[in-house]
Amino acid sequence: MARITGSWLSGPSAALPEGNGNTDNAYRGEKLGLPQDGIGSIAPTGRRLIALLIDWLLSLGIAGLIYSAAPFAQPSTITLLVWLVLGILAVTLFTFTPGQLITGIQVAMTNGAPRVDIVHAGIRSLLLALVVPAFITDGDGRGLHDRLSKTVVLKSR
Structure with a gap:
């Protein structure tokens, strides 16, 4: 009789019933019911990073305008706050940030x-x-x- 907890060398999948140890997907997004390619599929990491860079640079520019009006504030803190507000409001209102719009991705x-x-x-x-x-x-x-917020970033074009 096999031990239900498996061996410490077996890893966490050893405790799963027979046949359920295969956690590999044929493609990214398969478990979520998303298509493999095209609109609605998982956005590639490169697009996500470019979108993040665009959003950060936009926030940096806006923070620079705010910092010139409030010289005692920390520019890095203002940039982070602008980036947070931009991200929260844009994703809530439009499902994408400006950087995500440019790179053709959105949050769902x-x-x-x-x-x-x-x-x-x-x-x-x-x-x-x-x-x-x-x-x-x-x-x-x-x-x-994304997992904790129950969201996924998808291709929009």
């Missing part, structure tokens, strides 16, 4: 809701601001910030 809820609500957009942006959750990804390429 995994439960099929038509829009990302402000709570989930806030959770996503706050976790993304911590940077580390974005580097912890699953088999679908979704970062921890």
Whole structure:
């Protein structure tokens, strides 16, 4: 009789019933019911990084305008706050930030809701601001910030 907990060398899939140990996807987004390619498929990492860079540069420019009006404030703190507000409001209102619009990607809820609500957009942006959750990804390429906020970034064109 096999031990239900498996061996410490077997890894976490050893405790799964027979036949359920295969967690590999044929493609990214398969478990979420998304198409393999085209509109509505998981956005590639390169597009996501370019969108993040565009949003950060936009926030940096806006923060520069604010910083010139408030010289005692810290420019890096203002930039981060502008980036957070931009991300939360843009994703809530339009499902994409300016950088995501330029790169052809958008944020969607995994439960099929038509829009990302402000709570989930806030959770996503706050976790993304911590940077580390974005580097912890699953088999679908979704970062921890997307998993915890129940969102996914998809190609929009």
